[in-house]
Amino acid sequence: MYDTTMTRRAPRASANALFARTMSFVAMTAGLFALGAYLGRNLAHAAGFIAFIGAFVCLIAMRFAATRSREATVALLGAFGLLMGIAVSPTLVYYATADPQALWQAGGATALFIGALGSIGYATDRDLSGVARVSFWALLGLLLFGIVAIFVRIPHSSLIYSVLGLVIFAGFTLVDFQRLRRNQDIESAPLLAASIFLDVLNVFLFFLNIFGGRRD
Template identity: 35%
Template sequence: MDYEEMNYQSLSSRQREWDSSLAFPALMRKVYVWMTLALVITALSAYGVATNPVMSALIYSNPIVMWLLVGAELLLVIGLGAGINKMSLMTATTLFVVYSILNGVMLSSIFFIYSLGSISTVFMITAATFGAMSLYGYVTQKDLSSWGKVLMMALIGLIIATIVNIFVASPGLTLIASYAGVLIFVGLTAYDTQRIKQMFLTAPDAGEHMQKYALLGALTLYLDFVNLFLYLLRIFGKRD
């Protein structure tokens, strides 16, 4: 290997390191920007449906429409997760926006249950809690990977308890599940943030391929935020 070849490889290596160092903050920024935009879209969609009597009647007077919305949301989440590598960034972004709108339509029911002031207060509490835990997951030197299995098992237990409570309608179980849900999604916020950070620390660039993974990261944190908000709303929300 001659001097010129060695020099070229050295320059290439430094260039890759430079590209990687630039990619990390760009990708993390995209995660939070996309997550924030999705939350805004969801909030506007929810409020828009709640204040439109025609839309509200169409959705809530027909169980079939509700089941179609639930099915569409599930298909979108599964499709994004499983098919992200086969999609263009534009297609993935469009599906993410559509999911945010559909989720807003589904969440419009909270405006018929809780006062607007209560919803606003709980949203601010959620934002502060989410921000603190996401910051912790970002800056901590502690390896949070061990949290993953525990939190996923707890989440499965929470889902089972929620399904059971549909039939038994126990206020006590509802309250316990709400507190458990808060703890689970507080933990998941920190865990998912660290996992996303670690993935992008070694990103070779901020090209379309990695941006699609940033979109998936935004979806993950978006779901953590929304679920944390809903469980906090069940605890602190004031009903109309």
């Protein structure tokens, strides 16, 4: 008789393995991010900008390396985390000096935000491809709003920017965690980890701006 139990277990085991590997890569990237933030604590803002460009290059290179070398993809993911830590270090140093409590508040809020939205995205069977498209175009709109706000005074623009950013990355978080559940290709773990780490980082920075009490 045909055993359907094994058929059901195979995809589940594959999904569990992918989840474990992806989240281990997220943890690795977060650790290297922390190291980069420590190493870059005394660097000038110009060095942080160069590090940001380097992190962006690593992110693009991962797309090409993913189909060629798993080791190179993982190495690029690690370099991405390290360089992003250096890039964000001036911001973290600023808050650590001006309002250290905001760092803890942003960290706690980020953990709750990602935990809740990630769980929903991982559990839902609803197709979220529409959410992905809307979030992408909304992100472009948010970037445009940020550029306009540099040159045009908009009341509470910083708060508006952060709140809208949280709404947009709520969508990205839902989509990325659903991709994590539906994908069965273990080799996709580094790319999924990069996407989830970016969700976490952006949510943290938006919360940091809110709790930091910046005023327009």
